Each structure stands twice: as structure tokens, then as C-alpha cells.
Amino acid sequence: MNAVPEALPRTAGELRAAGYTPRPIAREIHENLLAALRDGRDAWPGIVGFSRTVLPQLERALLAGHDVVLLGERGQGKTRLLRTLAGLLDEWTPVIEGSELGEHPLDPITPASIRRAAELGDELPVAWRHRSERYTEKLATPDTSVGDLIGDVDPVKVAEGRSLGDPETIHFGLVPRAHRGIVAINELPDLAERIQVALLNVMEERDIQVRGYTLRLPLDVLLVATANPEDYTNRGRIITPLKDRFGAEIRTHYPLDVAAEMAVVRQEAELVAEVGEPLLEVLARFVRNLRESTVIDQRSGVSARFAVAAAETVAAAALRRSALTGEEPAVARPVDLDAVPAVLRGKIEFEPGEEGREVEHLVHLLRRAVAETARERFAGLDLRPLSEAVADGHLVATGERVPGRDVLAALPELPVLHEVAQRAGVSSDEPAGRIAAAIELALESLFLARRLAKDSDDTTTVYGE
Known part of the structure; x- marks a missing residue:
């Protein structure tokens, strides 16, 4: 004043x-x-x-x-x-x-x-x-x-x-x-x-x-x-x-489209690490899927604060990895989305009869959001060279202790990787964490399309044939 x-x-x-x-x-x-x-x-x-x-x-x-x-x-x-x-x-x-x-x-x-x-x-x-x-x-x-x-x-x-x-x-x-x-x-x-x-x-x-x-x-x-x-x-x-x-x-109403949902998150979230546009889009689509789901009690609604808290959780996971690996800057990657369902399930009311299956439902809807985002971002892009490289033995490991440079080092030099990064709004001269975030989104989309396998434990996820 x-x-x-x-x-x-x-x-x-x-x-x-x-x-x-x-x-x-x-x-x-x-x-x-x-x-x-x-x-x-x-x-x-x-x-x-x-x-x-x-x-x-x-x-x-x-x-x-x-x-x-x-x-x-x-x-x-x-x-x-x-x-x-x-x-x-x-x-x-x-x-x-x-x-x-x-x-x-x-x-x-x-x-x-x-x-x-x-x-x-x-x-x-x-x-x-x-x-x-x-x-x-x-x-x-x-x-x-x-x-x-x-x-x-x-x-x-x-x-x-x-x-x-x-x-x-x-x-x-x-x-x-x-x-x-x-x-x-x-x-x-x-x-x-x-x-x-x-x-x-x-x-x-x-x-x-x-x-x-x-x-x-x-x-x-x-x-x-x-x-x-x-x-x-x-x-x-x-x-x-x-x-x-x-x-x-x-x-009043919730945001009517994905762009408005993302704008709310950008404005309201206090992020402790970088969260790129593709991941913000995933979270926006995730919240919209929750609002359309029959297993969620829609009378109580799914607050816009859920998307904000989800973005802050993903950023916190990225910052934690940065502290563990020493990678700078701290950049969120699709693997950080795994923290969202377990941390935020208490912010949503489920329909009676869904007790014990809350995380299962959230994981399913989150994967659907990832698939929708990847389909939108990589429309018309042939990802077969990437899947074939992984199938030839170039397994890609990621997780809370894996820096972006290790993700990139696991793959051979492929022209499609530059196109993937470009579609995600990242140039080839940017830090490894940002490029790795785009590559991981492509790998996850191939897994969800059943063109790659994925093996996960508590700390590490490996994409392979």
C-alpha cells in the first residue's frame, strides 16, 4: 500500500x-x-x-x-x-x-x-x-x-x-x-x-x-x-x-480447456525446480481426466489446487534428484510423475466401493494423460528408430538417482532424438536434464503403446525390449 x-x-x-x-x-x-x-x-x-x-x-x-x-x-x-x-x-x-x-x-x-x-x-x-x-x-x-x-x-x-x-x-x-x-x-x-x-x-x-x-x-x-x-x-x-x-x-466452473488449466498452474504453483510445458500439459490433462472419471465423487469436485499441488510435487521430486546427483539445473522428468498419486490421493473423494483401489485409479488416469500429451506432441513423428535402438540393446535407465546425462548416454546418436526434443520445446544445446525429459516422454509413450517394455523397482525404471 x-x-x-x-x-x-x-x-x-x-x-x-x-x-x-x-x-x-x-x-x-x-x-x-x-x-x-x-x-x-x-x-x-x-x-x-x-x-x-x-x-x-x-x-x-x-x-x-x-x-x-x-x-x-x-x-x-x-x-x-x-x-x-x-x-x-x-x-x-x-x-x-x-x-x-x-x-x-x-x-x-x-x-x-x-x-x-x-x-x-x-x-x-x-x-x-x-x-x-x-x-x-x-x-x-x-x-x-x-x-x-x-x-x-x-x-x-x-x-x-x-x-x-x-x-x-x-x-x-x-x-x-x-x-x-x-x-x-x-x-x-x-x-x-x-x-x-x-x-x-x-x-x-x-x-x-x-x-x-x-x-x-x-x-x-x-x-x-x-x-x-x-x-x-x-x-x-x-x-x-x-x-x-x-x-x-x-x-463458476473449472478451466474449460487444457490451455486454461496450464495457465492456472503456471500462475499459482510455487515451483522449486523447472517443470517443462509437456509435464504441465500432462498434469492438466490428468486433472481433466479426474473430473470426468466415474470413480471420483464429482459432487465434491477436483479442485484446481490439485493440479497446482501436483506440479509442486513433481518439482520437489526433481529438486531431490538434483541434490542426490549434483545435476544442475534441477529439471522435472516424466519419472517424477510417479510421486503424484501416492502423495495427493487424499485430496480427492472417491465413490463408495473404491476403497483400496485409489492409487490404482490415479495411476491409470495419469498414464492416460501421458499418452494423450505424447500423442499431441509427437503427432506425425516416426519413433521407430528410438524403439529399435532400445530393442538392439541400448537399455535406458532412469529414476530418482539417475541424472539426465546418463539417460542420454544410454542411447546412440539418432536424428529422431533431436526431433523429439524440438517437439517438446527444447533445443539441442540446452542442459542434459531438459533434453532427457523430452526423451523420457517419448520412451514412456512407446511403453504405453506397447512398443517397449518397462521394468520398475523402488528407485529405478528401465526401458527395454
């Missing part, structure tokens, strides 16, 4: 003279989104795969000033999308200095701020709040209370001598404190129904009620939420009046 610019007004009088006027949050987002669309600026940085589906719907909802609920399975980027909403707010907004709810200096709403504004007039001190401070997020949990969201009587203020009937004895909750900002509630169905009722007034009348007080605060908030459609539609965990108050219900 940048420092507050010195030129900004510091009193209510200066603010009024500069032409600042209160603007509702919905209007602020409406105008800033329109400006971004007209200027061709990306209003949704970091959001991949939604440009023709989810984002147009969300933009229409925001331009209409609607509260929004995003419906989608886990790991579809719902929370990340909501967090980008803060970028549609003004970078700096004026607030009454010291006010509990961040009220506009020219439009106070609490009794204390109204009193201060009347007493100080144009000398009312003004502070400035950055847009990142105007986005408030709450993970809904069953133990969330009305006091957490809306507010409750503050016993400390009562003990100080104030009357229980005094509105200033109230300790405000998360929603009022987000006045003139965005409130995001993740997993909204997990809120108890009586807690959901407390949000009705906030969404429709834009005010709050605390323990029967006649306090009515004209709150200005944009309420957005996420929900799993299974909870939302089948179990009925969101009460009907609350559903009715959301102006827009938008369905």
Missing part, C-alpha cells in the same frame, strides 16, 4: 471545497468498472478462464448494483475472484478520523460521528482509507454469531456507566465496520439459519438491528458470497428470503 498523498484534504471544509461528495459503494464500483471497460483495462487481474463465461455475468451484476453469490465446487477460484473486487474501488476514500465505521466526513451515520460533525463543522478531521482496507472477508462457520456479523451490547461500555438503552453501548460487528466497502462471506450455507436471518435487513433495508434497539444505521455495503451448489440447492442451507435478496447468482 502506498502512503497517503500529501495533497489530499485533511478537514471536512477542505474536502467540501475540493468538490468531494458522498458516493454509494454500488455507484463507485459501477463507474470504475465502466471506466475500465471503456479504456480496455483488465479489471480482473489473475483470473484465468472466466473471460467469456463468468466475468460478463459478474460485470452485468455489478453495473446493476446487485449483491452477488458465486456458486461453484471447491477450487474454482471463487474467493480469488471476489478479492479482485477491491480493485474496482477508488484508491483512496475520505473517512472521519477516528470513526468506528469509517463514515464519510460529509455523511456521518452514527450518533457519535453526527455529534462530532455538528460540533467541529468544517474543522472535522479527515483521514484517508486505502481500497485494500475496504474489502472485508469472513469464512462462515457454524459457530459464527449475530454479534460477530452485526454487533452486540458491549459490557465494558455499560460498566463505564452508560445506559443499556444508549445506542452507543453497541459493539459493532463485521458488517457495520465494512460500511462503504465490500463484505465477502465464504461458504454462506455454513451459517446457521438464525444467523442468516440477521443479514436480511442488511441486504434489503440496508440497516441493522441489535437486540431490539431502535438504532437504524443506513449502511452502505456490497454483500457478496460464495456457496457450493450442492449445499445451496439440495440441502437447503440458505434460507429462501436470503436467496431472494441476492440480485445475481453466478455459476
Whole structure:
């Protein structure tokens, strides 16, 4: 966050003279989104795969000033999308200095701020709040209370001598404190129904009620939420009046194609070693195969985080081999994919009756992804010279302790190897590990096509006839 610019007004009088006027949050987002669309600026940085589906719907909802609920399975980027909403707010907004709810200096709403504004007039001190401070997020949990969201009587203020009937004895909750900002509630169905009722007034009348007080605060908030459609539609965990108050219900989805899946992994994964495009494509296809498999519980979904974790696991296997062999740089190879099923099987829910066969299913789908990737990469390329070389006795060993140079040394000089590397996006003058990764992909594709044999133990894999 940048420092507050010195030129900004510091009193209510200066603010009024500069032409600042209160603007509702919905209007602020409406105008800033329109400006971004007209200027061709990306209003949704970091959001991949939604440009023709989810984002147009969300933009229409925001331009209409609607509260929004995003419906989608886990790991579809719902929370990340909501967090980008803060970028549609003004970078700096004026607030009454010291006010509990961040009220506009020219439009106070609490009794204390109204009193201060009347007493100080144009000398009312003004502070400035950055847009990142105007986005408030709450993970809904069953133990969330009305006091957490809306507010409750503050016993400390009562003990100080104030009357229980005094509105200033109230300790405000998360929603009022987000006045003139965005409130995001993740997993909204997990809120108890009586807690959901407390949000009705906030969404429709834009005010709050605390323990029967006649306090009515004209709150200005944009309420957005996420929900799993299974909870939302089948179990009925969101009460009907609350559903009715959301102006827009938008369905999210997993990446629609392999390229989008790879883009998500590239953006989100923190890789400790090189993972080339062919292996990223394998992992993207693997995740898509999981989402189409009948042995996987599709109601719980296969999160995009699975592909990210898989890429990080493959990179970690490559880094470990680099440490054991001294090979630099550390480059992931197809043999490193073997670490994925055993490490990540707990991140997926299987259908009943598949107990004990989880790794078997994952290995099968991973091999299918390798075959699909190799078929796409090596389409039209004759790999017979490679298979014949192996059949003639040039066995190729690979594994967690085998450096790339040993993989290459096991094979004679063949023109097809240069073509294989080129198809994988690797040139002949690059480090041995990168070339070996491409050769291994070709060898694995020949094994899956039953044109080579493969023998594996705990540490080593040997391709032969």
C-alpha cells in the first residue's frame, strides 16, 4: 500500500471545497468498472478462464448494483475472484478520523460521528482509507454469531456507566465496520439459519438491528458470497428470503480447456525446480481426466489446487534428484510423475466401493494423460528408430538417482532424438536434464503403446525390449 498523498484534504471544509461528495459503494464500483471497460483495462487481474463465461455475468451484476453469490465446487477460484473486487474501488476514500465505521466526513451515520460533525463543522478531521482496507472477508462457520456479523451490547461500555438503552453501548460487528466497502462471506450455507436471518435487513433495508434497539444505521455495503451448489440447492442451507435478496447468482466452473488449466498452474504453483510445458500439459490433462472419471465423487469436485499441488510435487521430486546427483539445473522428468498419486490421493473423494483401489485409479488416469500429451506432441513423428535402438540393446535407465546425462548416454546418436526434443520445446544445446525429459516422454509413450517394455523397482525404471 502506498502512503497517503500529501495533497489530499485533511478537514471536512477542505474536502467540501475540493468538490468531494458522498458516493454509494454500488455507484463507485459501477463507474470504475465502466471506466475500465471503456479504456480496455483488465479489471480482473489473475483470473484465468472466466473471460467469456463468468466475468460478463459478474460485470452485468455489478453495473446493476446487485449483491452477488458465486456458486461453484471447491477450487474454482471463487474467493480469488471476489478479492479482485477491491480493485474496482477508488484508491483512496475520505473517512472521519477516528470513526468506528469509517463514515464519510460529509455523511456521518452514527450518533457519535453526527455529534462530532455538528460540533467541529468544517474543522472535522479527515483521514484517508486505502481500497485494500475496504474489502472485508469472513469464512462462515457454524459457530459464527449475530454479534460477530452485526454487533452486540458491549459490557465494558455499560460498566463505564452508560445506559443499556444508549445506542452507543453497541459493539459493532463485521458488517457495520465494512460500511462503504465490500463484505465477502465464504461458504454462506455454513451459517446457521438464525444467523442468516440477521443479514436480511442488511441486504434489503440496508440497516441493522441489535437486540431490539431502535438504532437504524443506513449502511452502505456490497454483500457478496460464495456457496457450493450442492449445499445451496439440495440441502437447503440458505434460507429462501436470503436467496431472494441476492440480485445475481453466478455459476463458476473449472478451466474449460487444457490451455486454461496450464495457465492456472503456471500462475499459482510455487515451483522449486523447472517443470517443462509437456509435464504441465500432462498434469492438466490428468486433472481433466479426474473430473470426468466415474470413480471420483464429482459432487465434491477436483479442485484446481490439485493440479497446482501436483506440479509442486513433481518439482520437489526433481529438486531431490538434483541434490542426490549434483545435476544442475534441477529439471522435472516424466519419472517424477510417479510421486503424484501416492502423495495427493487424499485430496480427492472417491465413490463408495473404491476403497483400496485409489492409487490404482490415479495411476491409470495419469498414464492416460501421458499418452494423450505424447500423442499431441509427437503427432506425425516416426519413433521407430528410438524403439529399435532400445530393442538392439541400448537399455535406458532412469529414476530418482539417475541424472539426465546418463539417460542420454544410454542411447546412440539418432536424428529422431533431436526431433523429439524440438517437439517438446527444447533445443539441442540446452542442459542434459531438459533434453532427457523430452526423451523420457517419448520412451514412456512407446511403453504405453506397447512398443517397449518397462521394468520398475523402488528407485529405478528401465526401458527395454
